[in-house]
Amino acid sequence: MLTQTASPTVAEPCSRLSPDAGQGGPSKLCLGGGLPSADVRLRANGGTRVILDHMPGEPQKTFYLETFGCQMNAHDSEKVVGTLLSEGYRQVQTVEEAELVLYNTCSIRDKAEQKVFNRLSDYKKFYKQGKRFGVLGCVAQQEGEKIFERAPYVSLVCGSASYRNLPQMLIQIEAGKQRVTGLDDRETDECFETEFTARTNPHRGYITIIEGCDKFCAYCVVPFTRGKERSRTSDSVLSEARQMADLGYTEIQLLGQNVNSYKDPAGKKSFAELLAAVGEIAGIRRVRFTTSHPRDFGRDIIDAIDAVPTLCDHVHLPVQSGSERVLDAMQRLYTRDEYLERISWMKAARREISITSDIIVGFPGETEVEFEETLSLLDDVEYDSIFGFKYSPRPNTPALKLDDAIPDEEKARRLAMLNEKQREIQRRRYQRYLGTTLEVMVENRNEARGQWSGRTSQNKVFNFTAPEDAKPNVGAYVTVMTTGTFPNSLLGELVV
Ligand code: 5AD
Ligand code: SF4
Numbered sequence: 446m447l448t449q450t451a452s453p454t455v456a457e458p459c460s461r462l463s464p465d466a467g468q469g470g471p472s473k474l475c476l477g478g479g480l481p482s483a484d485v486r487l488r489a490n491g492g493t494r495v496i497l498d499h500m501p502g503e504p505q506k507t508f509y510l511e512t513f514g515c516q517m518n519a520h521d522s523e524k525v526v527g528t529l530l531s532e533g534y535r536q537v538q539t540v541e542e543a544e545l546v547l548y549n550t551c552s553i554r555d556k557a558e559q560k561v562f563n564r565l566s567d568y569k570k571f572y573k574q575g576k577r578f579g580v581l582g583c584v585a586q587q588e589g590e591k592i593f594e595r596a597p598y599v600s601l602v603c604g605s606a607s608y609r610n611l612p613q614m615l616i617q618i619e620a621g622k623q624r625v626t627g628l629d630d631r632e633t634d635e636c637f638e639t640e641f642t643a644r645t646n647p648h649r650g651y652i653t654i655i656e657g658c659d660k661f662c663a664y665c666v667v668p669f670t671r672g673k674e675r676s677r678t679s680d681s682v683l684s685e686a687r688q689m690a691d692l693g694y695t696e697i698q699l700l701g702q703n704v705n706s707y708k709d710p711a712g713k714k715s716f717a718e719l720l721a722a723v724g725e726i727a728g729i730r731r732v733r734f735t736t737s738h739p740r741d742f743g744r745d746i747i748d749a750i751d752a753v754p755t756l757c758d759h760v761h762l763p764v765q766s767g768s769e770r771v772l773d774a775m776q777r778l779y780t781r782d783e784y785l786e787r788i789s790w791m792k793a794a795r796r797e798i799s800i801t802s803d804i805i806v807g808f809p810g811e812t813e814v815e816f817e818e819t820l821s822l823l824d825d826v827e828y829d830s831i832f833g834f835k836y837s838p839r840p841n842t843p844a845l846k847l848d849d850a851i852p853d854e855e856k857a858r859r860l861a862m863l864n865e866k867q868r869e870i871q872r873r874r875y876q877r878y879l880g881t882t883l884e885v886m887v888e889n890r891n892e893a894r895g896q897w898s899g900r901t902s903q904n905k906v907f908n909f910t911a912p913e914d915a916k917p918n919v920g921a922y923v924t925v926m927t928t929g930t931f932p933n934s935l936l937g938e939l940v941v
Pocket of ligand 2: 658659660661662665666667668702703738
């Protein structure tokens, strides 16, 4: 599954870049030439810039969109923004300025879900002024029409499987319809493919290759909110990747709840073959993919990383628990040993592969001994980073029926122990880079610290200084010497 974050998606001129939406920062929208005005310029997937025929002087409909959750949501929002722009809307940066206020929501844990209801109640006062509110994404799909009861001023409730019908839904809202829904498409075989994607970064972009999930892990709400698993054809993915390369993108991240469960509907390419083919496109320098499921993780993925240098040396492989019994109760479909076998393939790769993971503590019935098995797995794998979560009971999921809930304080204690142990592992692992040089893709400048920031191919954050006469450009690939290490980042100096 995917990294979680909360980020307002706002329009910004291209020259001002921000951290990756999926890495915790606010995502800024790059529209190939600045804020859209009367004449909206949209970078379409078609490789050309489409000039939408909005008449100068004509009042434009405005919208505000805030995004919560994972990279999948961040990228869905890029497509939703593109769709709205193509329907003649203009994106604004505050709720106050907007006629239509949209929240693209996450329901993976209770806390994420609460955030959207807090937002809605903060802004309901604006309903009387004629603003319309819409809830999109996982909370919309999960709660459905109940949202209208809880927040009667909401006009639109739409799950991600229904986004392709957004233009028709917008027409209904504009016509004054009070309750518009898009909730009935979870069984669809179609992905949300749109020719308009308002990407948030001109150098690095996402491509969804598979939507939905059929795994039904006992704790997880995703199969209920994002619907059944469906893949795009490899031809369609490759043509989008080529168009991005033509537009100057150098880094592509393939996205899916389980990218490696990818099945080409045309039967042409396996996931590993698709990965390699994207990596071989001229102009593409880095290809990432997230998230992989251990059950479907084949050796051919490592072979592809070995064979194609543009495939990044980083694999995110969520384990969730180190205990055999808990893995079984979670319905994860692999054993600890099978997981460790996949880790051993990665450790035998030609390049050192950075391995990261997601872990849940306090799953119902998890004993102290079982939790310690998770701690011992950290020692066995030596991850480069983990995302640890306290188990959060979710609607509809099989784990709701399990007894032996673990008290919140105990979950918090286990999470703190997990993070502390991992911090020590990272402190040790990162020290190995001291005195070595690494290639960094420059992402932004931190004026206050007088530093530049970027990421290595292994996805490690690298902060560095550069001489006045050799300032790097955002999006450039530079060589940096490591002069300091921390548990979560590297520090260095540009090599000129
Ligand atoms: N409680 C806590 N964490 C969860 N995740 C998914 N569902 C839950 C839940 N109910 C975590 C998993 C997943 C990550 C994105 O979120 O670790 O990999
Ligand atoms: Fe990932 Fe399992 Fe949730 Fe599917 S059900 S999205 S595999 S955690």
